[in-house]
Amino acid sequence: MSDTAPLIKIEGLHKSYGGVVQVLQGLDIEMTAGDRVVIIGPSGGGKSTLLRVLMGLEQIDRGSITFGGNPYISAKSGKTAIDAKVRRSIGMVFQHYTLFPHLDVIGNLILAPTKVRGEKKADARERAMALLTRFGLAQKANAYPAQLSGGQKQRVAIARALMLDPKLMLFDEVTSALDPELVAEVEQVILQLAHQQMPMVIVTHDMWFARNIASRVIFCAGGVVVEDGPPEQVLGSPKEERTREFIERVFHIKH
Amino acid sequence: MTFNFAVVFKFQDALLLGLLTTLKLTLICIVLGCALGFFLALARTSKSAILRGVSSIYVEFFRGTPVLVQLFWVFFCLPLVLGVELSNLASGVIALTLYMGAITSETFRASLKSVGQEQLDACVALGLSPWARTMNVVLPQAVLRAAPTLLSNCVSLFKESALVSAVGMADLMFVGQNISNNTARPVEVLTVVALIYFVIAFPLTRAVTVIEHRILKRLAV
Ligand SMILES: Nc1ncnc2c1ncn2[C@@H]1O[C@H](COP(=O)(O)OP(=O)(O)O)[C@@H](O)[C@H]1O
Ligand SMILES: [Mg+2]
DSSP states (O other): OSSSSEEEEEEEEEETTTTTEEEEEEOOOOOOOEEEEEEEETTSSSHHHHHHHHTTSSSSSSEEETTTEEEEEEEETOOGSSSSHHHTTTEOOTTTTTOOOOSOOHHHHHHHEEEEEOOOHHHHHHHHHHHHHHHTOGGGOOOOOGGGGGHHHHHHHHHOOOOOOOSSSEEESSSTOOOOHHHHHHHHHHHHHHHHOOOOOEEOOHHHHHHHHSEEEEEEETTTEEEEOIIIIIIOSSSSHHHHHHHHHHHOOOO | OOOHHHHHHHHHHHHHHHHHHHHHHHHHHHHHHHHHHHHHHHHHSSSOOOHHHHHHHHHHHHSOOOOHHHHHIIIHHHHHHTTTOHHHHHHHHHHHHOOOOOOOOHHHHHHHTTTTTHHHHHHHTTTHHHHHHHIIIIIIHHHHHHHHHHHHHHHHHHHGGGGGGGGGGSHHHHHHHHHHHTOOOOOOOHHHHHHHHHHHHHHHHHHHHHHHHHHHHHOOO
16 A cells, blocks of 8 residues: 555544534544554543544444545444454554453463454464564463553553554553553554554654654544644644643643 | 261262262253353343343243242143153253253353453454354353352252252252161261261352452452
8 A cells, every 4th residue: 555545534524422422523534554643632522432433433423434445434324334354454452451351461362363363373372472572571471461560461452453463553542541650661662563664543642652653643622633734743833722722731831 | 866877878879879960960050051041141131122021031030939849840840831751850950950040140140241341342443253252252251250159159059959859859868868768867867968968068168269369360450
């Protein structure tokens, strides 16, 4: 896929919960395979909802999304429009790790490849060990999630998503639940992926991380895109008043 | 009155056979009853109102009637209704499985609730099919969480199984009653029978506490 053709194209996305709480109100976003999009915005602004929609975890009210030029989600054809094959090429990491507590680390990694793709257990284990080694977790292969630190859990969760060779990774505040001293080890892993040109959408409140990983920063508020541009511009000299206020308040940066 | 426990030892082979029948019946009904209970629990939490209704009525009915009545019904009425002969073992298995299914479904229902939405979201994000999700994520976690209570359910079943003696199944209780009638030594024989039940049930009830502690530690994430 070329770096300029849209990987994801979101048009007029509307989403409410129970028809009452209007969360997304006509969102338009286009991203290419070369993009690493960081989404910032006020809490409750619908950032998680957007990622959950992309992952196929939520139904939408209006609008459409294409993936790699193919229809993916469309409000007109309802829930069935979600293309399972496309969904399988998207990986997501959640704020609260959501590892399977009854499986050890290796078990967490090989469950989906063996069940979804019918990969042989031995092959999946081999790939899993390679990934764990890369993430500095080889000695933890047989540990259970309850025996891991938050940072280790989150790295395992990232490795688990990568086992399915995703074409796009979604990270929803993956360091927000971590003790401060554990944040760096998780961000390093994501930066490593960025260097390997993995397309990603990241929701974060970490300014340093946003600056270092983003090719684009999108400021979302009130269910729409308020500002969208390169990190230096959106974080450094925002055009919109609302963006400026938010950045000053959250990142304590005065312009 | 003097007690002579040596009497009982003459009948140890018969008692052992009775115990084996009790254990066989209990184990079969544990396996079948737990499977039934798990799917009943899924039905009770399903989106379909029909599944929910049918399974609720079933569970409430079996929890709300004496096991002895259920047992008599399966032994004497079910063959008439179905028009087939049922062996003693088959009737016992059916009756106690239906009972075990009802009580374990309550246990599973509570543990299913504790498998959170986040776990299910993770399954969707990993592309697991609903079947793979149920069998590989929901079931094992529900079983783990339910294990201590399930073990208690198993002990209850083991003890309740003595009721099958009332319909003539040659279990431990039935054998014990026979021996006590024939020897006119009810105190010795029935005390030994009670001790045999206790020696098996007691370690299991103790194990419940230990297992509970371990599982809570494992699942604390
Ligand atoms: N399952 C849900 N049911 C009802 N309301 C929800 C649900 N999930 C989120 N919301 C509401 O939608 C709004 C957006 O939430 P969210 O997408 O989590 O925002 P963010 O991630 O930007 O903080 C919030 O007001 C939140 O309370
Ligand atoms: Mg959020």
